[in-house]
Amino acid sequence: MANLYPGRKRRNAIWTVLAYAATAFGLLWLGLILGALIWNGVGGLSLDVFTKMTAPPGVVGGLLNSIVGSLIVTAIGLAISAPLGILAGTYLAEYGRYGKLANVIRFVNDILLSAPSIVVGLFVYQFCVVPFGHFSALAGGVALAVISTPIIVRTTEDMLSLVPNTLREAASSLGMPRSLVIQQVAYRAVRSGLITGILLAIARMTGETAPLIFTELGNSLFTADPTGPMSSLPLIIYEFARSPYPEQQKLAWTGALIVTAAVLSLSIFARVMSAQRGAGK
């Protein structure tokens, strides 16, 4: 009988090396992208970035209106998606559970979770921009809400289904109606989980660009009026990164660094919170 051992060992070694190489490849990209962001972005960080408006080429400008605009639009998005997502997630985990309707909604939510954001943008354009005849930060907020709601629905449902049934039964046996069992017992038990979902939703909304092109449009002036077009960090990165002027390109990198730092720290923070929860169990 032929000795199979050296061949098997060799094949194993080759595949092991390939798996290591794949991991190195993935980490290399992360390093390259973060490195480029820090290399190009840190130099542009100054007080001006946070105190001055975006400016035409030749004038020293900052990103104040874009940063404020991003915060406002994200706040609008969250004000819609957080209650909507938590309530819908509650229905799936508490009332619907194994019902047919709940299964359909769960499926639809999963589709929305990975639906292309540009399609969502077009939908909101049809729904919130065309009828009113103009672009607005409100429409941008609605678009972000459509994108972030599925995230909150998903985490809320996942978290609530971790609550032991004995806890619910104990509360019910004291005579609490179902809604109070959910609000006073189940929500309390998963509070950190709900916050994790909201943080992930904020992280997703912060970096989202495509749907804002057709809804919020962008604005070079400072405005806090949500019924008009408003500037936003991702939009200004999109605009300035393609600009021929070095000072605008520099601001684009600085904006990119700010957005990435915000998104990554939010998602790391969310992960740490859910990890602590997991360890505490």
Next chain:
Amino acid sequence: MTATSMPVTMSKTAPMDRAQALGRLKFADSSFRVMTLGAALVVLALLVGVAVSLFIGAWPAFSHFGIGFLFSDSWSPPKERFGAAAAIYGTVVTAIIAMVIGVPVGMGIAVFLTELCPPTLRRPIGIAIELLAGIPSIIYGIWGVYYFKPFMQAYLQPFLISTLGAIPGVGALFAGPPLGYGIFTAGLVLAVMILPFVTAISRDVFETVPTVLKEAAYGVGATTFEVVGSIVIPYTRVGVIGGVMLALGRALGETMAVTFVIGNATHISTSILSQGTTISAMIANQFADADPGLFTSSLLALGFILFIITFLVLAAARFMLSRLEVKAGR
């Protein structure tokens, strides 16, 4: 539990009639139920709303061009002649390039994390790969245009043109000048973007393999590669395919990164090194300049096509993943 957070209905109605208090409680109870049901129905309505509103917006283009809209590659705003073929072609080709590169590498990382990685490094490396998924698409775009595009132009594309481009037949795919921008560049950037999704899902499904199965294989002397190839992957095949489809859905709909590096040429070329466009890049790039009427409607029609394609892919992905969940639940 603090006094203020106790049910308001109870403490307020205590001196009142018991039946009245119970009535209020019942009302609050059922209205909460209705509210959650309403929110869940809104989620359902969103998906229906996306489909219906895009279809309404796309109707003028569909009725004007008919089925030919799908097969025409002319895109000429001044002549008001629009066709989706170039955009669909670019979308499919970039997604194929992304899958061919991203799936094996993503699965390789998942194998590394579940089978090979020292336990102390598992968490940090896992988080690092997940961070790759957290980086917003526009950041990939700006990075791609400032760093990756020049790299492609100076090194990888000339190399491909002089090697693969010289082979008769296949060479046509790698012909043309090294522009940096193009379908191939966009496909590579997409590959990196879908990596973390493939890794995350492969890792999740690999972990559903019962340890006894793996230990039994190791026990009869199988190597790590043999355990992965003969036990882990066959056991999780459906889930891995589901995860791959999910990543495909992402690749098809990705917008900002692609818009930056694909070159936005609205015609089909045989060479994958040449400039092209995708459905999402076309919409992002042209929507601002589009006149209301047939132009805007054609862009909405593209959006509707993209929605249908991704819906089918994602639905298939979910179907496969749910089959694995049933299996794991047993």
